[in-house]
Amino acid sequence: MSSLDLYYWTTPNGHKITIFLEEAGLPYNLYPIDINKGDQFTPEFLAISPNNRIPALVDPTANDGDKSLSIFESGAILEYLADKTGTFLPQSGAARYDVLQWLYWQIGGLGPMAGQNHHFSQYATEKIPYAINRYVNETSRLYGVLNKQLADKSFVTGEYSIADMASYPWIRSYEKQGQNLNDFPNVKAWFERMSARPAVIQAYAKADTMNSGSAVSEAGKLILFGQK
Ligand SMILES: N[C@@H](CCC(=O)N[C@@H](CS)C(=O)NCC(=O)O)C(=O)O
Missing domain, CATH: 1.20.1050.10 (Glutathione S-transferase Yfyf (Class Pi); Chain A, domain 2)
Structure with a gap:
């Protein structure tokens, strides 16, 4: 199975997806989208997540193996991953x-x-x-x-x-x-x-390597809370 690409920051909605990926043992690449620095507004990220929010997921081999799929909204991503793997969500x-x-x-x-x-x-x-x-x-x-x-x-x-x-x-x-x-x-x-x-512990350990949990800066607050 090809690696999944997760566009992610170390916040609750991001953790949901790393928990799933760790639980399922799926291979994935983590792409940091530092929402305190405005990474969520780059054209590349907006192309896969038009609401400028993390998380977003790209599966390079969705469906029959040759089509790429991109998806935003953490609930939709969880549902997609559960259906893809047949785990953590009954099928019917x-x-x-x-x-x-x-x-x-x-x-x-x-x-x-x-x-x-x-x-x-x-x-x-x-x-x-x-x-x-x-x-x-x-x-x-x-x-x-x-x-x-x-x-x-x-x-x-x-x-x-x-x-x-x-x-x-x-x-x-x-x-x-x-x-x-x-x-x-x-x-x-x-x-x-x-x-x-263990998967939950691992998901949060990965988050710690990306962001040691420092408080949101004043500049970060302007980016996060100044949106219109
Ligand atoms: N309903 C969305 C909410 C996503 C969301 O609010 N993400 C926050 C981080 S937890 C974010 O990306 N914020 C960036 C911003 O406010 O610009 C989901 O469940 O995916």
């Missing part, structure tokens, strides 16, 4: 839609709410209590939903799947989101289970 029936509904729950709920939470509590120059409360509370509500779902399961839909890979990177920064995992014991147990997986 109710079990498939169970995983997909939790994948879209993350894409449409947990990600955006935790993202805005992070923005208003960590980055906003003006601290707006209404916005902080709104997003911290909504994040809490979503953690509560996940906690209930995990009451009788080891993973989000029972079997380990792309739904777990999508949510985990967003829970990882729970402290910065104003959340205490002790309030969500099932999420806490799942989080510990996920954190111990």
